[in-house]
Amino acid sequence: MKPAITVLGTGRMGSALVHALLxxxxxxxxxxxxxxKTTPLVAAGATVARSxxxxxxxxxxxxxxxxxxxxxxxxxxxxxxxxxxxxxxxELTSGxxxxxxxxxxxxxxxxxxxxxxxxMATPDFIGTEHGTILVSGARQAFDEGKDxxxxxxxxxxxxxxxxxxxxxxxxxxxxxMWGALFGALQSMAVCRAENIDFSELARxxxxxxxxxxxxxxxxxxxxxxxxxAADSETLSSISPHYSAFQHxxxxxxxxxxxxxxxxxxxxxxxxxxxxGHLHDDFAALSQFTGKAG
Amino acid sequence: MKPAITVLGTGRMGSALVHALLxxxxxxxxxxxxxxKTTPLVAAGATVARSxxxxxxxxxxxxxxxxxxxxxxxxxxxxxxxxxxxxxxxELTSGxxxxxxxxxxxxxxxxxxxxxxxxMATPDFIGTEHGTILVSGARQAFDEGKDxxxxxxxxxxxxxxxxxxxxxxxxxxxxxMWGALFGALQSMAVCRAENIDFSELARxxxxxxxxxxxxxxxxxxxxxxxxxAADSETLSSISPHYSAFQHxxxxxxxxxxxxxxxxxxxxxxxxxxxxGHLHDDFAALSQFTGKAG
Numbered sequence: 001m002k003p004a005i006t007v008l009g010t011g012r013m014g015s016a017l018v019h020a021l022l023x024x025x026x027x028x029x030x031x032x033x034x035x036x037k038t039t040p041l042v043a044a045g046a047t048v049a050r051s052x053x054x055x056x057x058x059x060x061x062x063x064x065x066x067x068x069x070x071x072x073x074x075x076x077x078x079x080x081x082x083x084x085x086x087x088x089x090x091e092l093t094s095g096x097x098x099x100x101x102x103x104x105x106x107x108x109x110x111x112x113x114x115x116x117x118x119x120m121a122t123p124d125f126i127g128t129e130h131g132t133i134l135v136s137g138a139r140q141a142f143d144e145g146k147d148x149x150x151x152x153x154x155x156x157x158x159x160x161x162x163x164x165x166x167x168x169x170x171x172x173x174x175x176x177m178w179g180a181l182f183g184a185l186q187s188m189a190v191c192r193a194e195n196i197d198f199s200e201l202a203r204x205x206x207x208x209x210x211x212x213x214x215x216x217x218x219x220x221x222x223x224x225x226x227x228x229a230a231d232s233e234t235l236s237s238i239s240p241h242y243s244a245f246q247h248x249x250x251x252x253x254x255x256x257x258x259x260x261x262x263x264x265x266x267x268x269x270x271x272x273x274x275x276g277h278l279h280d281d282f283a284a285l286s287q288f289t290g291k292a293g
Numbered sequence: 294m295k296p297a298i299t300v301l302g303t304g305r306m307g308s309a310l311v312h313a314l315l316x317x318x319x320x321x322x323x324x325x326x327x328x329x330k331t332t333p334l335v336a337a338g339a340t341v342a343r344s345x346x347x348x349x350x351x352x353x354x355x356x357x358x359x360x361x362x363x364x365x366x367x368x369x370x371x372x373x374x375x376x377x378x379x380x381x382x383x384e385l386t387s388g389x390x391x392x393x394x395x396x397x398x399x400x401x402x403x404x405x406x407x408x409x410x411x412x413m414a415t416p417d418f419i420g421t422e423h424g425t426i427l428v429s430g431a432r433q434a435f436d437e438g439k440d441x442x443x444x445x446x447x448x449x450x451x452x453x454x455x456x457x458x459x460x461x462x463x464x465x466x467x468x469x470m471w472g473a474l475f476g477a478l479q480s481m482a483v484c485r486a487e488n489i490d491f492s493e494l495a496r497x498x499x500x501x502x503x504x505x506x507x508x509x510x511x512x513x514x515x516x517x518x519x520x521x522a523a524d525s526e527t528l529s530s531i532s533p534h535y536s537a538f539q540h541x542x543x544x545x546x547x548x549x550x551x552x553x554x555x556x557x558x559x560x561x562x563x564x565x566x567x568x569g570h571l572h573d574d575f576a577a578l579s580q581f582t583g584k585a586g
Contacts, residue, residue: 067536068536094533094536094537094540095540096540096543096544096547097487097544098543098544098547120497120501122528122529132500155500159493162488164487165487165489167540167544168483168484168487168489168544169484169487169489169493169494169497170537170540171483171537171540171541171544172480172481172483172484172487172489172494173480173494173497173498173501174537174538174541175476175479175480175483175541175555176473176476176477176479176480176498176501176505177476177501177504177505177508178476178534178538178541178555178558179472179473179474179475179476179477179479179480179554180469180472180473180476180505180508180509181472181505181508181509181512181575182472182476182557182558182561183468183469183470183471183472183473183475183476184469184472184509184512184513185512185561185578185579185582186468186469186472186582187465187466187468187469187472188465188513188516188579188582189579189582189583190461190464190465190468191461191462191465194390194457194458194461194462194465195455196458196461196462196465198513198514198516198517199517200452200462201462201465201466201513202510202513202514202517204413204462204466205466205469205509205510205513206510207425207448208413208466208469208470209506209509211470212469212470212473212474213502213506215470215473215474216473216474216477216498216502217495217498217499219474219477219478220477220481220491220494220495220498221491221495223481223491224491224492224495235415236415240387241471243360243361243387244387244463244464244467245467245471247387247388247389247460247463247464248464248467248468248471250389250391251389251390251391251460251461251464254389254391256584257582257583257584258560258582258583258584260556260557260560260561260583261472261554261557261558261561262468262471262557263553263557264475264553264554264555264556264557265471265475265554267551267553268475268478268553268554282474285478286478286481286482289478289479289481289482289550289551290482290550290551290553291549291550291551
């Protein structure tokens with residue numbers, strides 16, 4: 001008999017979680033602030049709870065996927081807390097490492113088992129083999145919930161005992177993703193100013209993407225190994241990067257394109273060059289992303 | 294009989310060009326400011342010229358790959374100019390669209406045929422099927438030089454008659470690449486602050502890279518098509534991006550990580566949201582990369 005699960009929050013992502021659980025044969029109870037959103041789920045076999053308390057009392061495992069951590073706090077930390085004692089909360093709401101750790105402290109104080117996850121997928125991937133969810137917290141609790149996690153996605157990974165890890169890794173990967181996406185926005189601004197057709201850019205990007213993927217991997221690996229000086233395997237040192245970067249800056253200046261993002265790159269280049277790293281590997285920049293203030 | 298070629302500038306990239314030309318059977322004359330750098334090329338079969346004038350006089354096609362456009366100007370625009378009349382200059386030095394167009398104007402005034410190219414490869418790819426060079430300028434001149442271009446790389450493309458196009462497209466693609474690379478630097482700063490092993494980041498990046506490639510392609514295509522409002526094919530709207538982005542910013546603030554680059558993203562997010570695009574597709578941000586001042 002598979003364990004009963006409660007899902008609090010049935011927006012697009014929460015609903016995808018519920019469908020995956022139902023499909024895997026879990027008795028699933030749902031609650032949502034706007035009850036209308038649960039209607040399609042009830043039609044699919046879920047049980048709707050009239051209150052958060054009733055939802056919490058219905059299962060031993062409570063998955064939370066609401067707007068943010070303060071929303072979770074508002075739902076669970078009042079007089080509901082005693083009803084959670086001995087149960088497992090799996091928090092899948094997006095947030096910071098700090099919020100996750102803080103929730104973990106609260107959980108310990110109230111006799112609740114707590115895992116914190118980050119969903120690295122759009123809702124259409126939930127329940128499929130490519131559904132990736134990172135989970136942090138006690139390994140034993142993760143192992144006990146394995147059956148349920150496997151229903152949610154084929155790629156659910158325990159990333160460590162520190163409750164903040166899943167959210168931290170989520171933010172780290174998003175930082176990389178936004179880098180590429182905002183880079184693409186800069187790129188399109190250049191194309192627009194220089195009358196380059198976006199279809200030409202798309203075509204070149206398709207050809208270039210594997211190179212970029214390799215450069216990023218190389219950057220991470222060299223930084224991890226501390227191989228910051230240029231050597232025979234260096235793909236490119238800071239010097240030619242910075243020369244070519246000047247041309248981008250000059251083009252943007254001539255075309256009056258906003259340089260806020262590239263000025264951020266420039267600050268990092270300049271710090272590294274001022275510290276004598278002009279002829280070192282691009283990875284040397286990793287030492288100059290800088291502590292603030 | 295293949296045409297004789299002169300290569301001005303034999304740094305790492307210039308030397309790779311010379312080796313590819315020699316391999317394809319072109320009689321190749323070389324000149325470099327520091328003559329010692331030509332020694333391995335002479336050993337491989339190149340002829341070294343004692344002066345720029347002698348180098349220019351030796352061939353009908355002159356490839357230039359020096360530090361920057363001012364260096365080219367210093368070499369070719371003095372009393373050497375008459376010796377260039379009727380010849381083809383292929384400028385492969387990295388520069389701006391403006392510099393390329395300006396050089397084209399000079400070339401017309403001096404009876405010189407001029408093509409401007411951008412090498413989208415590291416030297417090890419030159420002469421291989423994956424060697425990509427973008428070339429702009431008169432189509433006829435490009436076609437006449439086709440034999441030589443094929444020796445330099447399997448993927449040499451004529452991108453348009455406007456001489457600035459190759460450099461512009463180069464800068465646009467580099468803007469995208471730096472986006473990913475500086476995103477990776479931000480990502481590593483987050484991992485360092487949160488004690489996430491770089492090998493874990495590298496592993497997750499390998500899994501995520503195809504997703505990022507797809508998101509960038511989707512972003513370019515939707516922007517090209519003007520599909521900025523969210524629709525049934527929207528992968529994610531600005532709203533969940535901006536929520537998750539707040540968590541990254543909060544993490545960086547708590548860990549005192551320099552936010553110069555992400556503040557640039559924030560400015561674009563805020564402009565779009567202020568203009569009422571919170572629930573539109575991420576592609577709506579393309580309208581807010583902004584003209585400067």
